[in-house]
Structures are given as C-alpha cells and as structure tokens.
Amino acid sequence: MVSARRISRYVGIGLGILLLGIVAFTTWYTVDESEQAVIATFGAVDEGVAEPGLHFKLPWPIQKVQKLSKETFSLQFGYKEKDGEIKEFPKDTKMITGDENIVLADMVVQWKITNPEKYLYNSEEPKKILYNATSASLRSIIGSSKIDDALTSGKAEIEGQVRDLLSDLVDSYDIGVSILSVKLQDVELPNEEVRKAFTNVTDARETMNTKINEANKYRNKRTKEAEGEKDAIISTAQGDKAARIESARGDVAIFNSLYNEYKNAPDITKQRLILETIDQVLPNAQIYIMKDDGNTMKYLPIQPAQKQKETQAVPPVQKEGSGQNE
Incomplete structure (x- = not known):
C-alpha cells in the first residue's frame, strides 16, 4: 500500500506544478495593435495599456487583464x-x-x-x-x-x-x-397611402419651384433686354444731342463769318445771299443777266449759248467697219 506520506508528497508536487503553471501563463500578456488593455489588481483598476507588444504583470488572481478593441x-x-x-x-x-x-x-x-x-x-x-x-x-x-x-x-x-x-x-x-x-x-x-399622398405634394411643390425659377429666368432676361434698349436709347439721344450742339456751333460760326463779311461789304453780301437763296429754292431756274437802259430791255442769253457749246463739244459717232463719220 501507498503510505499517506507519499500521497501527500504527490499532492504537494501536483499543487506546485499547478501553481508554477499558473504563474508561468498569467504573468505575461500581449496587446495587439488593434487592442487596448486594462489591468486590475484585486478588482481595482491600476492602469490602462494601449502600447502594443509583450507586457508583464502579477499572476492571477492578483492581477487580471481585460482587452478591448480600438476599432470603430x-x-x-x-x-x-x-x-x-x-x-x-x-x-x-x-x-x-x-x-x-x-x-x-x-x-x-x-x-x-x-x-x-x-x-x-x-x-x-x-x-x-x-x-x-x-x-x-x-x-x-x-x-x-x-x-x-x-x-x-x-x-x-x-x-x-x-x-x-x-x-x-x-x-x-x-x-x-x-x-x-x-x-x-x-x-x-x-403606410403606402400616406407615402403616395406625400409624394404627390412633393411633386407639386417641385413643379411650383420649377415654374417660379422659369418665371424668374424670363423676368431677368426681359429686364436685361429692357436695360439694353434703355442704354441704347440714351446713347442715341446723347449722340443726337452732341450732333445738334456741333451743328448749332457750326451755324453760329457761319453766321458770324457772314456777319463779318456783311459789315465789310453789305451790298455785295446781300446780293450773294439772295442769289444763293434763289438757287436753293429754285435749283432748276434759268438765270439771265440783263441791263435796262430805257424802253428796250436787253439781256445776255447765257443758258442757250452754254447748251450750244456743249452740243458742239460732243464728238460724232462712227459706224462699225466704216471710216466715215455719221
């Protein structure tokens, strides 16, 4: 028979081996890069560990490690x-x-x-x-x-x-x-009925907003066109104003020039103005230079003489293939 002493010795050896195993396997731990750990001593938290790698601690049940993920x-x-x-x-x-x-x-x-x-x-x-x-x-x-x-x-x-x-x-x-x-x-x-009704309301609202945007776009277009027409009318009016002012200044200069000539030679200037006015009013009128010495009126027929001279100046027309004048 096995003695009690030997049995107690075997039990002690087994307990020692178990204790050594617990110490060997619970005094170290590793923390992955995606993990974080908490060390608790007799249930009280000592520190948190976030550094990845191998770490050491007191054996269980003195210290305990709990790991948590860092993921989202x-x-x-x-x-x-x-x-x-x-x-x-x-x-x-x-x-x-x-x-x-x-x-x-x-x-x-x-x-x-x-x-x-x-x-x-x-x-x-x-x-x-x-x-x-x-x-x-x-x-x-x-x-x-x-x-x-x-x-x-x-x-x-x-x-x-x-x-x-x-x-x-x-x-x-x-x-x-x-x-x-x-x-x-x-x-x-x-439910489906409520969703359908709300969809109809939403579509109507979108249609309304679309029409409003189109109306605003048309209004802006017409406003720009009206502003462009206004600017064109103003520009034309300003140009006409400047032209009228320059024309008036030209008329004043002509009047002043005529006035100066009139002061120097009033009779000649008056006769010249009359002739120029007649030429403007009656551009096709025939002009005769006459001298009245009494009962008989003599005139110098300039117009017929000028026409006769122009007629004689026209060269004769030659027939094709002939050397003689027509």
Whole structure:
C-alpha cells in the first residue's frame, strides 16, 4: 500500500506544478495593435495599456487583464442586419414630428471606446445605454422638426443635431465612449397611402419651384433686354444731342463769318445771299443777266449759248467697219 506520506508528497508536487503553471501563463500578456488593455489588481483598476507588444504583470488572481478593441463600432438603431438579412423594429423607429406627423426613422451610429476603464466599470451595459441614448436623441430632434425636413432636404441638419445631442448625453453618462458620426438610413411614412399622398405634394411643390425659377429666368432676361434698349436709347439721344450742339456751333460760326463779311461789304453780301437763296429754292431756274437802259430791255442769253457749246463739244459717232463719220 501507498503510505499517506507519499500521497501527500504527490499532492504537494501536483499543487506546485499547478501553481508554477499558473504563474508561468498569467504573468505575461500581449496587446495587439488593434487592442487596448486594462489591468486590475484585486478588482481595482491600476492602469490602462494601449502600447502594443509583450507586457508583464502579477499572476492571477492578483492581477487580471481585460482587452478591448480600438476599432470603430456601428450601432444599428431600429433594425439589425445579419447575414444579408435585415430585421426591423418598428416600435423603436416610430416617432412623431414637430408638426404632429408620424414617421419611421432608423439610423447608424459610429462610435469607439476611448476610455476602457470607464467602459468596463462605470456601467453594467454600456451598449444598451448607448442604444437608449441614441433613441432619446433621435426622438428629441425629430419631435422638434417638420416632416418635410425629415423626409427631404433637412436630413443633414437633423443628423448634425442628433450627433451633438447624443455626444452630450454620452459625456454626461461617462461610459467611456465617443460618438464619431450618425447617419439616417431611412425616414419613411407609416403606410403606402400616406407615402403616395406625400409624394404627390412633393411633386407639386417641385413643379411650383420649377415654374417660379422659369418665371424668374424670363423676368431677368426681359429686364436685361429692357436695360439694353434703355442704354441704347440714351446713347442715341446723347449722340443726337452732341450732333445738334456741333451743328448749332457750326451755324453760329457761319453766321458770324457772314456777319463779318456783311459789315465789310453789305451790298455785295446781300446780293450773294439772295442769289444763293434763289438757287436753293429754285435749283432748276434759268438765270439771265440783263441791263435796262430805257424802253428796250436787253439781256445776255447765257443758258442757250452754254447748251450750244456743249452740243458742239460732243464728238460724232462712227459706224462699225466704216471710216466715215455719221
């Protein structure tokens, strides 16, 4: 039989080996580049470790290491996507807008762990707290927004307001996470009839805006044309004004010149003006130079003599192929 002493010795050796194994395997740990770690001594956090590589600590159960990821997590609010299948939670997404309309809104929140100690020990379920804070933030912002903004062009502004409010809530809860971004996925009306009616209203509004833009474009075009015509009329009037002024100055200069000549030789100037006026009024009148010595009036027929001279000056026309004049 094996003695009790030998048994106790084997038990002691086994316990020693087990203790050495625990010490050997629990006094070191590695941290990957995508990880961060927290060291707790008898349950109290000593420090956080973010440097990748091999690290040493006191053996278990004196010190314990908990590792967390540095990656960016996605919180899917109102739905869950798994293996290509989407499961919706309409109770979470149904909410009332500021103008008392019902919409279904779901979103994705990008977040990461920035303080591992607070994430592990400040709350029991930090993910659930984050989900509830997301619901409260989204409902608060949607509840103060109009349905048109939630369904159309106001989504970006709503996302920014939700992000700011959610960040403030998370900071106040102090759960060691930070919000990176929020993105509205789908904002829909509760049923097909309501969606169709809203679509008709939206189409009518778009048509109205299109007509207004076309009218403004036509108004601007006509305004530019009218301004161009106005500028052309003003320019023509200014040119006519300048021409009239220069013409008046020319007339004044001519009058002054005639006046000076009249002062030097009034009779000659008067006779010349009369003749020039007759020539302007009666351009085809025949002019005779006459001298009256009494009962018999004699005149010098200049016009017939001039015509006869012009007739004699015309050369004779020759026939083709003949050397004689016609």
